[in-house]
Amino acid sequence: MANQSDVWLVVPVYNEATVIADVVREARKTFPNIVCVDDGSKDASADEVRLGGAHLVRHPVNLGQGAALQTGIEYARAQPGAQYFATFDADGQHRVEDVERMVQRLRDEPLDIIVGTRFHGDEGDIPWLKRVVLKTVVFLSPTLRKLKLTDAHNGLRVFNKTVADGMNITLNGMGHASQIVEMIAHKGWRVAEEPVTILYTEYSMAKGQSLINGVNILFDTVLRTNARR
Template identity: 70%
Template sequence: MDAKNKNDFTDTWLVVPCYNEGTVIREVLENALQTFPNIVAVNDGSPDNSAAEIHAAGAHLVNHPVNLGQGAAIQTGIEYARAQPGAKYFVTFDADGQHQVKDVVTMVERLRKEPLDIIVGTRFGRPRKETDQVPLIKRIVLRTVVLLSPKTRKLGLTDAHNGLRVFNQKVAQELNIRMNGMSHASEIVDQIAQKGWRISEEPVDILYTEYSMSKGQSLLNGVNILADGFLARRLP
């Protein structure tokens, strides 16, 4: 992407939670920085070299002294990004290379033009043959989450646990993630419903590599996410 197009996204901040991603985080960030010049990566107490690799890539670095969980890392990153002058759009973006910059571009441009507050990615917005990229066990977990979540169904979401989200200042200011672990995704859905944010989905491509799959959610972890999600809805 040329410099002119890069400058078009100076009002956009990518928030990248990171835990033990030292082998890939630098490449992920350097690739994203070619399009999005403003990225904050939150090193969530990683014992590996993640912090050094984030710094070397040229992204903004925020360190948690101990591991607090992905939800806490995202909240920290959003708070950092929303405090920056000129920040209008915010993106949650995974550190393991699964998310695609081209999808972020599409989602940000939609948010600029459409009367929406938040757009979330979906792995299930295209014909079935194109969603076969999603491993079977993950499809089962994700479909189960939707089936067991009335708010997810009411909002018309098909992939509530997709970590790729783009949202505006209103959402960035009002979002308050209290579930520190992976169950933050269910909590975000609850807040979307409660606060009445205008939402839509965008079909996205998820790059499943041997590395990213080794860090993925098992069926048991999916059940834990559901349990934590119910707990999130009971919080005052």
């Protein structure tokens, strides 16, 4: 197994006490450096993060996933030897082997950031609402089409130090994914997609994207598209 000591996983956490310790323990078998940002959880998430062995940063109140990601990236990029970074969900949906493959591509190819995509053949496991929302977002976004990205709201992304140093997420909520896409285009970061598998467990589905979040993503995309016209 390759030495992954120069890789940091950034995990936003909000009320994930049921699963986060196991998620961290499993990921640390491959990636020893993990920072979890407890985004104002009302449960014992912080205690479970510590049990899992990850670094812990806490927001005193819930600020949103975008803010948690930015806090985690800032923490990780300040660590000695940090060269590669991955955003990784706390609910067990993401697979460590997908991160390994994406990191290796960054080591081997002239790329700055790789975004996971669920749309690479069989889409039967993707809930129909997610398929509709995500494909509509791509249809409405000229930037996504220009960059040839099919799943920009996939939370699994791997990027190098150049991107980490330039990452400045100011949209605290779900709109952060669209903002990251805009930064890729504006800063000229070299981007590619990587097919990944999302594990839709009963727990992750209960915690996952609701209809209102889907509507918010579409609304944000429409507003940004119109603002650029």
